[in-house]
Amino acid sequence: MTKMIKCVSCGADYEAKLVRCPYCGTAPLAAEEDEYMDKLEDVRRDLEEYGSEGSRELKRGLGKTALITIVALLVIAILIACSIWITGAGRRSDGQRKKEEFLTNQGITTGMLEESVYAV
Numbered sequence: 001m002t003k004m005i006k007c008v009s010c011g012a013d014y015e016a017k018l019v020r021c022p023y024c025g026t027a028p029l030a031a032e033e034d035e036y037m038d039k040l041e042d043v044r045r046d047l048e049e050y051g052s053e054g055s056r057e058l059k060r061g062l063g064k065t066a067l068i069t070i071v072a073l074l075v076i077a078i079l080i081a082c083s084i085w086i087t088g089a090g091r092r093s094d095g096q097r098k099k100e101e102f103l104t105n106q107g108i109t110t111g112m113l114e115e116s117v118y119a120v
């Protein structure tokens with residue numbers, strides 16, 4: 001036999017499984033509490049979903065930030081390598097220029113040196 005409850009508002013008897021009185025729509029205190037708890041549970045679930053989505057987005061954001069950082073570091077490394085290479089090349093050509101200056105002072109030009117190489 002189905003359990004019947006008496007409506008606290010209109011006094012009609014109705015099935016206990018019904019959340020509200022089918023006659024006046026009043027919910028008994030226990031049912032109202034259940035409904036409230038259900039809504040609260042929904043809100044909690046929504047918050048949880050939002051939270052996990054938020055952390056997922058945060059992770060995605062962190063992934064993007066990490067990628068940008070790696071690219072930035074690579075660019076910086078390339079720039080440093082280039083500046084070292086340019087400085088090194090500058091030093092090399094500086095040394096070459098000094099050698100040429102010395103040879104010119106000796107009355108010898110690199111052209112002459114090359115000619116002598118061909119002569120031999």
Ligand SMILES: [Zn+2]
Pocket residue numbers: 007008009010011012021022023024025026
């Ligand atoms: Zn009622």
